[in-house]
Amino acid sequence: MRCQVAVMLLLAVALGTHVKMGEAQSNSCPVQLTNLNVCAPFVVPGASNTDPSADCCNALQATNRDCLCNTLRIASQLTSQCNLPSFGCVLN
Numbered sequence: 127m128r129c130q131v132a133v134m135l136l137l138a139v140a141l142g143t144h145v146k147m148g149e150a151q152s153n154s155c156p157v158q159l160t161n162l163n164v165c166a167p168f169v170v171p172g173a174s175n176t177d178p179s180a181d182c183c184n185a186l187q188a189t190n191r192d193c194l195c196n197t198l199r200i201a202s203q204l205t206s207q208c209n210l211p212s213f214g215c216v217l218n
Contacts, residue, residue: 155196159193
């Protein structure tokens with residue numbers, strides 16, 4: 127699970143850099159994913175904090191399920207689309 131969330135956060139950061147905040151609506155998927163950056167300290171490898179903050183939980187709750195699931199689906203396909211071997215993440 128941590129691997130998928132870490133990939134999602136990396137993708138969110140990448141998408142967030144391409145979003146012009148003045149043009150984006152507050153409920154758009156890229157903005158919702160960018161808001162999840164507050165969860166990074168809880169999901170990246172080597173993170174010292176294991177329990178998510180209230181800000182992280184609130185950002186996750188405010189993220190549309192379809193937005194999050196589609197992002198994870200797309201992220202999981204990136205390796206094959208880039209002709210790279212699968213990451214083979216193990217979920218605990």
